[in-house]
Amino acid sequence: MNTDALVIGAGTAGLIAATRLAQGGLRVLVVATGEGCLPLASGTVDVLGYAPGPVKSPLGALPGLLDAHPEHPYRLTGAAGLEQSVAWFLQVAAPLGYEGELTRNRWVPTVLGGLRPTALVPRGMAAADLGGGGEVLIAGIRGFRDFHPALVAENLCQATAAPAAAIQARAIELDWPGSAGDLVPFRLARRLEDAGIRRSLATQLRPKIGSAAAVGMPAVLGRETAADIHADLERRLGVPVFEIPGLPPSLPGLRLFDCLRRALRDAGGRLLLGSSAIAATHHQDTLDSVTITQASRPVEVSAGFFVLATGGFVTGGIVREPDGRLREPVFGLPVHGLAPGQQPFGDEYLSEHPLDRVGLSTDANGRPLGAAGAPHAVNLYAAGAVLAGALPWREKSGEGLSLATGWHAAEAILGCRREDVA
Amino acid sequence: MTEALECQLLVIGGGSTGAGVAWDAALRGFQVILADRGDLATGTTGRFHGLLHSGGRYVVRDPGGARECARENVILRRVASAAIEDTGGLFVTTPLDDLEYADRFFASCPAAEVPVEEISPAEALRREPRLTPAVRRAFVVQDGSIDSWKLVWSCAQGAKQLGARILPYHPVTAIVREGDRVIGARLHDLRSGGDVEVRAQCVINAAGAWSGQVARMAGCEVAVRPGKGVMVAINHRLADCVVNRCHMTGDGDIVVPSHSVSVIGTTDTPVEDPDDIEPTAEEVAKMMTAGDVLLPGFSRSRALRVWTGARPLLPKTATVGDDREVSRSHTVIRHAQRDDLGGLISIAGGKLTTYRLMAEDTVDAACAELGVERTCTTAETPLPGSTGRNYYRLPDHQADFEKGRADNPMVCECELVSRSDLLAAARRNPQVQIDDLRRVLRIGMGPCQGGFCAFRTAAILHGQKEYGRSQANAGLRAFVQERWKGQRPVLWGQQLRQAQLDAWIFQGVLDIEHMPT
Numbered sequence: 001m002n003t004d005a006l007v008i009g010a011g012t013a014g015l016i017a018a019t020r021l022a023q024g025g026l027r028v029l030v031v032a033t034g035e036g037c038l039p040l041a042s043g044t045v046d047v048l049g050y051a052p053g054p055v056k057s058p059l060g061a062l063p064g065l066l067d068a069h070p071e072h073p074y075r076l077t078g079a080a081g082l083e084q085s086v087a088w089f090l091q092v093a094a095p096l097g098y099e100g101e102l103t104r105n106r107w108v109p110t111v112l113g114g115l116r117p118t119a120l121v122p123r124g125m126a127a128a129d130l131g132g133g134g135e136v137l138i139a140g141i142r143g144f145r146d147f148h149p150a151l152v153a154e155n156l157c158q159a160t161a162a163p164a165a166a167i168q169a170r171a172i173e174l175d176w177p178g179s180a181g182d183l184v185p186f187r188l189a190r191r192l193e194d195a196g197i198r199r200s201l202a203t204q205l206r207p208k209i210g211s212a213a214a215v216g217m218p219a220v221l222g223r224e225t226a227a228d229i230h231a232d233l234e235r236r237l238g239v240p241v242f243e244i245p246g247l248p249p250s251l252p253g254l255r256l257f258d259c260l261r262r263a264l265r266d267a268g269g270r271l272l273l274g275s276s277a278i279a280a281t282h283h284q285d286t287l288d289s290v291t292i293t294q295a296s297r298p299v300e301v302s303a304g305f306f307v308l309a310t311g312g313f314v315t316g317g318i319v320r321e322p323d324g325r326l327r328e329p330v331f332g333l334p335v336h337g338l339a340p341g342q343q344p345f346g347d348e349y350l351s352e353h354p355l356d357r358v359g360l361s362t363d364a365n366g367r368p369l370g371a372a373g374a375p376h377a378v379n380l381y382a383a384g385a386v387l388a389g390a391l392p393w394r395e396k397s398g399e400g401l402s403l404a405t406g407w408h409a410a411e412a413i414l415g416c417r418r419e420d421v422a
Numbered sequence: 423m424t425e426a427l428e429c430q431l432l433v434i435g436g437g438s439t440g441a442g443v444a445w446d447a448a449l450r451g452f453q454v455i456l457a458d459r460g461d462l463a464t465g466t467t468g469r470f471h472g473l474l475h476s477g478g479r480y481v482v483r484d485p486g487g488a489r490e491c492a493r494e495n496v497i498l499r500r501v502a503s504a505a506i507e508d509t510g511g512l513f514v515t516t517p518l519d520d521l522e523y524a525d526r527f528f529a530s531c532p533a534a535e536v537p538v539e540e541i542s543p544a545e546a547l548r549r550e551p552r553l554t555p556a557v558r559r560a561f562v563v564q565d566g567s568i569d570s571w572k573l574v575w576s577c578a579q580g581a582k583q584l585g586a587r588i589l590p591y592h593p594v595t596a597i598v599r600e601g602d603r604v605i606g607a608r609l610h611d612l613r614s615g616g617d618v619e620v621r622a623q624c625v626i627n628a629a630g631a632w633s634g635q636v637a638r639m640a641g642c643e644v645a646v647r648p649g650k651g652v653m654v655a656i657n658h659r660l661a662d663c664v665v666n667r668c669h670m671t672g673d674g675d676i677v678v679p680s681h682s683v684s685v686i687g688t689t690d691t692p693v694e695d696p697d698d699i700e701p702t703a704e705e706v707a708k709m710m711t712a713g714d715v716l717l718p719g720f721s722r723s724r725a726l727r728v729w730t731g732a733r734p735l736l737p738k739t740a741t742v743g744d745d746r747e748v749s750r751s752h753t754v755i756r757h758a759q760r761d762d763l764g765g766l767i768s769i770a771g772g773k774l775t776t777y778r779l780m781a782e783d784t785v786d787a788a789c790a791e792l793g794v795e796r797t798c799t800t801a802e803t804p805l806p807g808s809t810g811r812n813y814y815r816l817p818d819h820q821a822d823f824e825k826g827r828a829d830n831p832m833v834c835e836c837e838l839v840s841r842s843d844l845l846a847a848a849r850r851n852p853q854v855q856i857d858d859l860r861r862v863l864r865i866g867m868g869p870c871q872g873g874f875c876a877f878r879t880a881a882i883l884h885g886q887k888e889y890g891r892s893q894a895n896a897g898l899r900a901f902v903q904e905r906w907k908g909q910r911p912v913l914w915g916q917q918l919r920q921a922q923l924d925a926w927i928f929q930g931v932l933d934i935e936h937m938p939t
């Protein structure tokens with residue numbers, strides 16, 4: 001097999017890089033073992049939420065972050081690249097109505113009733129910013145194990161994370177019409193396509209709204225037709241409705257995954273799921289081909305450019321052996337971030353653990369470094385959670401990092417191509 | 423504010439020994455108070471290996487101890503069946519083990535009353551296909567898997583039904599003396615913050631590895647030498663029966679099936695402080711490699727969690743003045759005879775398998791102390807919930823769960839716990855914490871280590887009257903911290919992936935760190 005660019009990994013970073021490359025005119029193939037973190041994630045694009053104190057403006061806090069952590073992946077894009085990648089993303093994700101600014105974090109509720117900082121939210125969470133306080137009604141579904149409105153509401157009333165005014169939150173539990181079997185997110189989402197169910201929920205809800213400015217619900221409001229379901233509920237209730245994302249699997253994340261996949265296809269890129277990269281062939285300082293598994297058989301794919309977007313430990317982009325050795329399994333790249341003899345974990349769970357920052361180091365173009373400290377290959381780039389230097393869940397920077405660095409890798413490749421042509 | 427209580431026997435320590443003493447004494451008609459510094463069975467008893475010994479492990483080295491185990495094994499199957507899974511056990515001779523030891527083992531069983539049957543290596547492999555194919559000899563014994571939490575609770579429940587008072591979260595802070603007699607103890611109620619003064623005719627120190635500390639409060643010595651042992655749980659059952667190496671005992675040579683997991687253990691390292699027993703990476707690595715000898719590929723399986731326990735070992739010299747027969751693997755000390763201090767009895771050493779016998783000997787000593795004669799009946803009286811036939815069976819749990827399935831959401835997928843199980847447990851103990859539910863329902867013990875169920879549990883408890891939102895928030899934080907200690911040493915491969923997914927859940931999706939208190 002032969003292609004212009006081979007992207008390994010179909011998480012946010014891989015899909016973003018691939019779509020951008022395909023839009024830039026390259027023939028692109030994405031191979032991925034699985035779907036990555038997006039279908040598990042909240043669907044918000046967190047750029048920078050804590051550094052380590054609460055961050056009002058991700059752009060404003062960026063210089064301080066890079067001063068404190070010069071190895072942080074955001075150094076690759078800087079503020080300008082970050083802004084461009086976000087502007088580009090807002091276009092690609094337009095079907096889901098993503099909105100937000102890099103100069104102001106929004107504070108959106110969690111299923112525990114806390115507030116968490118994020119930069120970009122889909123249309124379904126546009127009304128979720130409670131950073132300025134306000135009155136909301138939290139509506140749960142009786143018997144749904146992953147959403148407990150009383151807890152959300154009680155905690156929201158005490159929220160301290162938001163800088164501004166107090167929140168008044170009330171809770172209501174709705175009866176799901178004709179309930180049968182386990183109420184799980186996907187089943188609820190599918191059943192909500194039925195207008196009768198929406199009518200029943202709205203009928204229960206309407207009399208309770210009172211002076212609430214918005215209604216918060218578990219993030220189960222449909223998959224493909226989420227926009228219609230959301231609009232219909234808002235029309236029936238007469239107030240904005242927002243989703244509160246919870247435990248995996250997560251519909252807002254899955255919708256973004258669907259959307260990015262479609263954008264890739266529309267741009268002419270191809271995606272092979274269930275296919276893993278297992279080995280590579282080099283010619284001097286250039287990577288020639290990567291061996292992938294297809295239907296359990298090895299197939300060699302040659303390409304001009306390669307993007308490694310295999311994620312962190314969660315998706316197997318980095319592996320830790322029982323003896324503590326760290327490994328990048330596809331190319332055997334050195335994994336950085338832990339000094340020899342350094343303890344990988346601290347005593348307090350909710351503290352910073354050195355292991356959480358490990359990953360690949362790169363040059364300024366995003367090319368991962370080999371054992372000798374120079375780029376492993378001139379045409380290999382790395383992006384996303386596989387990179388060293390960040391503490392994504394503590395900083396609240398997960399999707400933002402993968403977006404920015406995925407976009408950056410594609411730009412670097414497109415830049416090379418332009419140079420070659422010129 | 424100090425509350426005053428009175429009883430005949432005050433038992434300090436709610437492990438298997440103390441709970442067994444409380445049950446035995448209550449059956450003999452004594453008024454009993456049982457106090458522990460934490461929840462019941464949170465000392466060594468809740469941190470042990472899970473093996474109901476057949477005696478096989480001791481037949482060559484300590485035939486007396488083996489006989490004790492064998493006899494108690496038969497009795498416990500009768501009176502504590504609900505806490506036991508009748509897995510059976512195998513002793514196998516691997517290529518690393520001396521064939522001559524196998525002969526001695528087999529020859530020593532009858533004298534120690536340990537039932538044994540030799541089977542062919544092929545038959546052993548048929549029963550346990552993951553066993554090393556290089557097995558040279560195999561012996562079937564009556565080992566079982568025993569749930570110490572269930573055991574302790576049924577002892578406590580039985581005692582309570584007979585009028586005993588159970589006081590968890592009540593550390594003993596002082597032993598009260600009047601001249602050369604102990605007349606009671608002072609307890610601190612951790613939950614109310616108050617103190618409780620208990621007057622007792624006899625105080626029983628059943629504090630296991632901590633019994634030295636308790637004895638010191640009375641001004642005397644119990645020379646326990648805490649021995650640290652490490653155990654590792656693997657994410658599923660690699661064998662359905664207990665698998666032992668047939669050799670002169672070593673580290674990591676027993677794998678016990680326990681509910682949905684397999685547990686390998688153990689080691690024995692002397693330590694100063696029974697509360698300072700962190701497992702090390704080296705110990706874990708040693709367990710994982712040791713497992714390969716019995717079950718090849720063991721070291722590549724997914725380790726969920728590590729824990730350690732402190733053995734309450736008594737060196738022989740400590741038994742001076744002891745009035746019991748020396749062949750016992752435990753020691754009852756009547757301080758009246760040894761230290762001229764009346765009203766205090768200490769019990770130390772032993773095993774979980776022999777808890778009943780230890781309790782019998784202890785209460786016999788208490789009878790002597792109080793000058794009464796009352797016969798022990800624990801060998802004939804089933805514990806609440808046990809009928810002598812109703813062994814725990816893993817598939818029954820699944821069947822029970824399926825019965826109540828409709829409209830009863832599953833809270834914990836790993837261990838099959840439903841919302842109604844949770845609410846029932848919360849009703850039984852209104853002050854319940856998420857971590858207590860771990861011991862009662864096994865919440866958070868499976869592969870996800872609480873990633874999914876901890877939040878659900880906290881939220882469902884919050885729906886209960888006595889569980890406010892700050893308790894839910896604090897409970898979650900305490901739970902993840904408690905889990906972290908046991909996970910840290912096994913974070914590699916698949917379990918590290920799981921831990922990082924959990925990190926995204928706890929710190930990304932739920933952001934428990936920034937929750938208001």
Ligand SMILES: Cc1cc2nc3c(=O)[nH]c(=O)nc-3n(C[C@H](O)[C@H](O)[C@H](O)COP(=O)(O)OP(=O)(O)OC[C@H]3O[C@@H](n4cnc5c(N)ncnc54)[C@H](O)[C@@H]3O)c2cc1C
Nearest residue numbers: 009010011012013033034036037042277311384385398399
């Ligand atoms: C439960 C959960 C909640 C989250 N919540 C948020 C949130 O609220 N906000 C936020 O900003 N972020 C959140 N995140 C984080 C965010 O989803 C990730 O940081 C981000 O999506 C990572 O993207 P990635 O493309 O770098 O890697 P991943 O999404 O991990 O994708 C890696 C890809 O590489 C593939 N792969 C790996 N090895 C190979 C191989 N050898 N061959 C082929 N393919 C391979 C994988 O199958 C996968 O497709 C959450 C994550 C999780 C798990």
Ligand SMILES: Cc1cc2nc3c(=O)[nH]c(=O)nc-3n(C[C@H](O)[C@H](O)[C@H](O)COP(=O)(O)OP(=O)(O)OC[C@H]3O[C@@H](n4cnc5c(N)ncnc54)[C@H](O)[C@@H]3O)c2cc1C
Nearest residue numbers: 435437438439459465466467470471473594630651774775
């Ligand atoms: C690693 C290991 C593995 C083992 N495996 C097995 C096995 O597989 N099979 C078997 O039969 N035996 C096994 N044993 C032995 C067995 O677990 C113990 O012998 C038994 O559990 C001891 O019970 P106990 O009640 O005496 O002590 P504990 O369970 O330790 O009880 C003592 C109690 O005293 C309490 N306490 C301490 N100080 C105070 C105070 N000041 N005030 C109030 N309370 C206090 C503690 O909280 C504790 O709950 C194992 C032991 C270890 C260490």
